[in-house]
Amino acid sequence: MFQNSEIVEEIDGLYKFANKLTRDQHDAEDLLQTTLTKALEKEQMFEEGTDLFRWTSKIMYNQFVSNYRRKVKFESKYDPEPVINKQSQ
Secondary structure (H helix, E strand, O other): OOOHHHHHHOHHHHHHHHHHHHOOHHHHHHHHHHHHHHHHHOHHHOOOOOOHHHHHHHHHHHHHHHHHHHHHHHOOOOOOHHHHHHHHO
16 A cells, blocks of 8 residues: 555656646546546555556556547537537428
8 A cells, every 4th residue: 555645746747647648738637636536446456566656657547548438439529510400490
């Protein structure tokens, strides 16, 4: 397990990594928050001697990939507004 103060020390590096992944400040902040939450929830899975930044950045990367796949699968690439407006006329 790790101390909360140790994870606080990793926040700046994780935020930079989130920015590189998302290329958007708000998405990076959301990704960072999700990562920190998951890391604290899974704290018992952290093995002593493991690099905390590498462990949390792996959580972040996996979360980013999951979010991306969900977005690609479920979000429409087309704007339905013209079709809806045409049908209502």
